[in-house]
Amino acid sequence: MPIPAGVITIGNGAFGNDLSISSVIIPNSVTSIGAYAFNACSLTTLSIGNSVTNIGAWAFSGCITLATSVTIPSSVITIGQSGFSNDWRVPAYFFQGNAPILGGPDAFWNNHSATAYYLPGTSGWTNTLDALSTVLWNPQQQTRDGSFGFLGNRFGFNISGTTNIPIVVEATTNLNSGKWTQLQSCTVTNGSIYFSDTKGTNFPKQFYRIRSP
Numbered sequence: 426m427p428i429p430a431g432v433i434t435i436g437n438g439a440f441g442n443d444l445s446i447s448s449v450i451i452p453n454s455v456t457s458i459g460a461y462a463f464n465a466c467s468l469t470t471l472s473i474g475n476s477v478t479n480i481g482a483w484a485f486s487g488c489i490t491l492a493t494s495v496t497i498p499s500s501v502i503t504i505g506q507s508g509f510s511n512d513w514r515v516p517a518y519f520f521q522g523n524a525p526i527l528g529g530p531d532a533f534w535n536n537h538s539a540t541a542y543y544l545p546g547t548s549g550w551t552n553t554l555d556a557l558s559t560v561l562w563n564p565q566q567q568t569r570d571g572s573f574g575f576l577g578n579r580f581g582f583n584i585s586g587t588t589n590i591p592i593v594v595e596a597t598t599n600l601n602s603g604k605w606t607q608l609q610s611c612t613v614t615n616g617s618i619y620f621s622d623t624k625g626t627n628f629p630k631q632f633y634r635i636r637s638p
């Protein structure tokens with residue numbers, strides 16, 4: 426369910442307990458998500474726009490069918506009490522900015538199997554965020570260690586970073602197209618992994634990127 430562009434605020438209880446909602450795309454126009462806004466919805470996917478500054482209490486609590494990772498944009502400053510509590514199937518939260526201010530206890534209650542990943546250069550992070558363990562997400566493509574380039578009929582390179590962080594490698598032949606093809610989803614085992622593209626020799630040029638799952 427895409428929220429119409431131009432909407433600024435999603436009010437308290439706006440869609441709470443609506444079992445017909447399985448997917449939510451919150452546009453970049455939205456700056457605030459109210460309390461209980463999507464509480465106990467049957468979400469399977471969630472996309473939060475990059476202007477949201479406040480996620481209200483119990484806003485996404487009890488979305489027990491949500492089993493995909495959630496990206497928290499860098500604009501988010503506060504997450505209210507129990508904002509994502511009891512979303513126990515979510516495997517990971519990827520934070521693009523500084524550690525949010527938690528407006529009350531149990532923001533991620535009963536999400537003990539999830540991990541909070543944060544980026545280099547951001548601040549306020551400790552070993553935990555409420556019930557979540559925190560891990561630095563810092564994959565880097567290596568270009569000077571001898572692994573970068575063509576080897577036989579494939580193109581490859583090493584990726585290094587924090588041990589066992591999850592990554593997705595994508596490719597495109599046209600940076601202006603906005604279309605990326607997923608080539609590999611894996612973890613950086615023991616802090617390093619070798620990526621190779623067996624079809625890398627099929628194109629006159631190919632661009633690669635590493636993103637969060």
